[in-house]
Amino acid sequence: MSLSLRPITENEWSEWITLDEEAFGSAIPPHRAELFRGTTEFDRSLGAFDGDLLVGVTAVCSFTMTVPGGPIPVGGVTAVGVLPSHRRRGILSALMARQLTDLHERGEAVAALYASEAAIYGRFGYGRAADNLFFDIPARSSALAAHAPADPSLRLRVVKPAEARAVFEKVFEAVLDSRPGLYARTPARWDAVLSDHEADQRGAGPLRAVVVEDDAGPRGYALFRIKQAFTPHDVPDGELRVGELFGLDPAAYALLWRHMLERDLVARVRAGQRPVDDPLIHLLAEPRRLNAGWLDDLWVRVVDVERALPERRYSAPVDVVIEVEDALCPWNARRWRLSADASGARCVPTDDPADLTLPVTVLGAAYLGGRPLGALQAAGLVRESRAGAVRELSTAMSWEPAPWAGLVF
Ligand SMILES: CC(C)(COP(=O)(O)OP(=O)(O)OC[C@H]1O[C@@H](n2cnc3c(N)ncnc32)[C@H](O)[C@@H]1OP(=O)(O)O)[C@@H](O)C(=O)NCCC(=O)NCCS
Incomplete structure (x- = not known):
């Protein structure tokens, strides 16, 4: 060869x-x-x-x-x-x-990917930075809790996805900066999201959409398909598959989910790739009915430690010396002093003794704020040389809401 x-x-x-x-x-x-x-x-x-x-x-x-x-x-x-x-x-x-x-x-300074298999990319320095949940909810019997927010000014509108693209784009633009992991969509990416050929339908019928809005404009949308079916005794047995669902505020979000769960002739609602902190977990009267499963979402690679660490913000002041191990990117493999406060973050090379030592995969896993370092330390991935350093860095790197890209690329 x-x-x-x-x-x-x-x-x-x-x-x-x-x-x-x-x-x-x-x-x-x-x-x-x-x-x-x-x-x-x-x-x-x-x-x-x-x-x-x-x-x-x-x-x-x-x-x-x-x-x-x-x-x-x-x-x-x-x-x-x-x-x-x-x-x-x-x-x-x-x-x-x-x-x-x-x-x-x-x-x-940063790269990200979705993995076909979770065992592939760690060796190349990518860390599991985000997770997602999938739900399989028995509809009808799964009501929203009494505390679910409601806003009488909100209306639901059934729309043709191809005709409402500008509405989806507007809502998405408004949520984009709210969660680490979300990425801006080009027109070609929207074409892929809204593609509705037979192969896209996977036996579940055409792409459908609802928009929630008030007099001021749209406040959320859901894209979904319905695989319609009846049992041998003619009981409705449809399956609603949620594609994506974004709300700009709690009431809009609750109304969209209420509609998914109450849709006529639907027995099950399936939703893949939901964020791990999906408010739906707290909206359902009986959250066990989510029948949730758990998968990896984004993998992140810190390509350039010196640039990447100051490019994000931190949840608490921090001043630690990190020894980074990185066989593939030798420019990263050394000790760095990360210091951050309200004025911003700095990451500079240093010869001071390390407070903690970690492979670059760990920095990638924690970069978006959704991976506490204590569990990685307990798994033998982080070594602490100054007591408390792992907790300090973990607290500083953590972020709300949880990271999630929500759309495979
Ligand atoms: C995954 C894939 C790209 C690997 O390519 P490859 O050229 O065989 O990989 P390499 O020979 O460079 O392997 C490098 C190392 O990764 C390991 N590896 C490769 N694929 C792996 C997998 N799927 N699971 C676990 N380990 C894997 C190899 O065993 C090797 O380990 P070693 O260094 O200890 O010997 C290839 O098998 C493929 O195309 N798979 C199907 C498509 C796919 O899944 N693509 C990834 C999309 S995210």
Whole structure:
């Protein structure tokens, strides 16, 4: 094998799709390939070639992502695949090493991704930064609690998703900065969210939408599909699948969920990829009926410690010396003094003794504010040399609300 790495050109698009289909063992319908092309930045793609044969791919989306304190540029790593004939020969490792160098040289201090399998990316310095929940709720019998907020000025409006896109965009813009992990959507990303071909429906019918609004304008929306069915005895047995649901305030949020749960002929409401602190947990009269399951959401890689740590804000003043271990990005592997207060954060190289030592995966896991360090210390990932240092850093890095991207890229 003679391996070379370079960006993939637009002329090599069909080879890229073929590789992805082989790597993932799936067929990519033509409209999905077009949507994928629309979100692809070819100059930020990276192909591995064995001679002329494309055998590995990865790409980066130039995101603006919310982190604690506000939006920053983040490299959204995507489209990772290696041709099955060439797997486990170091191709992904070569792509990841080159990509991290490219990100560093470009000045993007943080990268993020969704993983097809949770065991893949830790070795490349990515830490599990966010989790998500999925719910399987028996409808009708699962009412909202008596305390659920209600606002008589709110109305519900059934809309055609394709016609209400501007409303969704307005609501999403308004929530974007509220939660670490959310990233700004390009028009091509919205095309993908609202795509409604048969392959997108997965047997659950067309994309549907409701908007909640008052006289001043929209205050939330839900996108969903309904897989309609009846039992052999003609009892309604429909399944409502929530795609995304955003409310600008508690009353709008509660009304959207009330509608999901009370929709006629629906026996079950399924919602994937909900934030771990979803207010619905506290809105349901009987939260056990969420039948919740738990998965990893975003993985984050601190590409450049010196730039990344001051790019976010901290929940409490902190002054610690952190020894960072990072075999892939040697520019990170040293001791850093992180100090933060109300005026901002600084991260500078230091030769002072370390207060704590951790692999860069831990900084990635904690970067968005949703991963307390105590559990990672108990798992043997963080070593403390000054008593209390782990708690100080953990408190400073923690953030509310919990991180969540909510949309796979
Ligand atoms: C995952 C994938 C990209 C790995 O590519 P690869 O070229 O085989 O990876 P490498 O040979 O560089 O492996 C590097 C290391 O990661 C490990 N590894 C690779 N894939 C792994 C997986 N799915 N689970 C656990 N470990 C994995 C390898 O065993 C190797 O470990 P080692 O360094 O201890 O020997 C490839 O198998 C693939 O395309 N899978 C299907 C598509 C997919 O899941 N893509 C990821 C989308 S997020």
